[in-house]
Amino acid sequence: MKPKFIISGGGTGGHIYPAIAIADKLKAKFPDAEFLFVGAEDRMEMEKVPQAGYPIKGLWISGLQRSLSLQNLAFPLKLISSLSKSNTILKKFKPDVAIGTGGYASAPLLRMASLKNIPCLIQEQNSYAGITNKWLSGKVQSICVAYEGMDKFFPSEKIRFTGNPVRQDLLDISSKKEEAIKFFNLDKNKKILLVLGGSLGAKKINELIEKSLTLFKQHNLQVIWQCGKYYEDAYKNKGNENVKVLAFLNRMDLAYAAADFIISRAGALSVSELCIVGKPVIFIPSPNVAEDHQTKNALAVTDREAAILIRENELDATFESKFSELISSEEHQKVLSENITKMAKPNATNDIVEEIEKLMNLN
Numbered sequence: 001m002k003p004k005f006i007i008s009g010g011g012t013g014g015h016i017y018p019a020i021a022i023a024d025k026l027k028a029k030f031p032d033a034e035f036l037f038v039g040a041e042d043r044m045e046m047e048k049v050p051q052a053g054y055p056i057k058g059l060w061i062s063g064l065q066r067s068l069s070l071q072n073l074a075f076p077l078k079l080i081s082s083l084s085k086s087n088t089i090l091k092k093f094k095p096d097v098a099i100g101t102g103g104y105a106s107a108p109l110l111r112m113a114s115l116k117n118i119p120c121l122i123q124e125q126n127s128y129a130g131i132t133n134k135w136l137s138g139k140v141q142s143i144c145v146a147y148e149g150m151d152k153f154f155p156s157e158k159i160r161f162t163g164n165p166v167r168q169d170l171l172d173i174s175s176k177k178e179e180a181i182k183f184f185n186l187d188k189n190k191k192i193l194l195v196l197g198g199s200l201g202a203k204k205i206n207e208l209i210e211k212s213l214t215l216f217k218q219h220n221l222q223v224i225w226q227c228g229k230y231y232e233d234a235y236k237n238k239g240n241e242n243v244k245v246l247a248f249l250n251r252m253d254l255a256y257a258a259a260d261f262i263i264s265r266a267g268a269l270s271v272s273e274l275c276i277v278g279k280p281v282i283f284i285p286s287p288n289v290a291e292d293h294q295t296k297n298a299l300a301v302t303d304r305e306a307a308i309l310i311r312e313n314e315l316d317a318t319f320e321s322k323f324s325e326l327i328s329s330e331e332h333q334k335v336l337s338e339n340i341t342k343m344a345k346p347n348a349t350n351d352i353v354e355e356i357e358k359l360m361n362l363n
């Protein structure tokens with residue numbers, strides 16, 4: 001019998017790529033399996049999931065805005081419409097297990113799946129649980145997490161401490177450096193700084209990089225600068241032979257492989273990937289996310305002397321000195337690399353798939 005998996009996660013890369021990593025591992029284990037993704041109609045997953053080779057259906061759903069907004073008026077309608085469409089999709093596809101990795105679309109889909117007694121697993125990437133996963137936690141069988149202390153949010157008997165699922169092609173990048181340098185059209189004799197603004201790009205980081213281009217030049221660095229699609233028009237004219245400005249990196253494996261140093265936001269998946277990549281990192285967490293969870297994600301690493309943390313409000317005062325110190329000290333770079341590698345959880349996807357297999361046996 002062919003197993004069938006329905007998977008929902010989206011809104012941003014931080015919810016989409018864990019879903020794809022889980023699907024890839026399930027596919028390797030069950031080559032005959034059928035997959036169906038469910039996302040939010042107008043979000044990034046509608047493009048990224050088909051690119052990864054999986055079919056996806058879109059729901060008409062969005063989150064509630066924190067401020068008073070006209071969009072909130074449509075929310076009840078959207079919820080009813082997406083619950084009803086989820087019901088139709090589930091009836092037709094008849095999955096063995098439903099998997100949710102956070103984001104709006106996973107709420108109606110997994111709620112309907114649990115009502116139909118389909119075993120459900122959710123995966124929470126952050127140290128602070130998202131609203132969708134908190135809402136679903138009472139209804140699902142298994143909750144895979146990446147941080148300790150998640151029993152503040154979820155029933156403890158359902159929690160599995162697996163780590164975040166990272167795409168397979170990011171697990172071994174050590175042999176890809178030469179290919180990566182060619183891919184980005186860079187010079188192998190100069191060091192490379194990779195700048196990551198998270199899947200949507202980060203305004204503050206872009207402003208910092210623009211201001212620091214002279215500093216990078218003084219250090220004879222080349223830069224791969226992922227600026228985010230909303231900022232591409234503003235920054236693409238800063239590109240030259242030493243500075244590659246890209247809206248989005250479709251080959252993260254090569255970007256990580258090329259890098260000697262990394263400046264990054266501290267979204268949960270980025271942090272998990274950077275632990276596996278094992279290079280010196282400066283985290284600049286977004287202060288604009290729920291409960292300041294990116295700072296917490298970063299602190300879990302920097303508390304172990306495994307990366308450098310610079311908060312946005314300290315950038316003007318300390319970025320230049322901290323960056324220059326790191327670039328100039330091979331010893332510091334080595335300590336950071338060794339310590340961050342110790343925090344990697346490369347078996348996370350395997351462990352999550354084992355949990356899913358247990359749920360398949362419940363049917």
Ligand SMILES: CC(=O)N[C@H]1[C@@H](OP(=O)(O)OP(=O)(O)OC[C@H]2O[C@@H](n3ccc(=O)[nH]c3=O)[C@H](O)[C@@H]2O)O[C@H](CO)[C@@H](O)[C@@H]1O
Nearest residue numbers: 012013014017125198199226248249252267268269270289
């Ligand atoms: C502003 C915001 O709400 N950010 C949240 C969002 O971040 P965001 O969507 O930025 O997510 P993460 O940093 O966790 O992960 C980004 C993912 O996108 C991939 N990637 C990124 C850039 C690129 O050019 N190419 C590419 O493939 C990364 O390799 C990674 O797999 O979800 C995370 C996980 O729930 C949260 O911790 C973040 O706080």
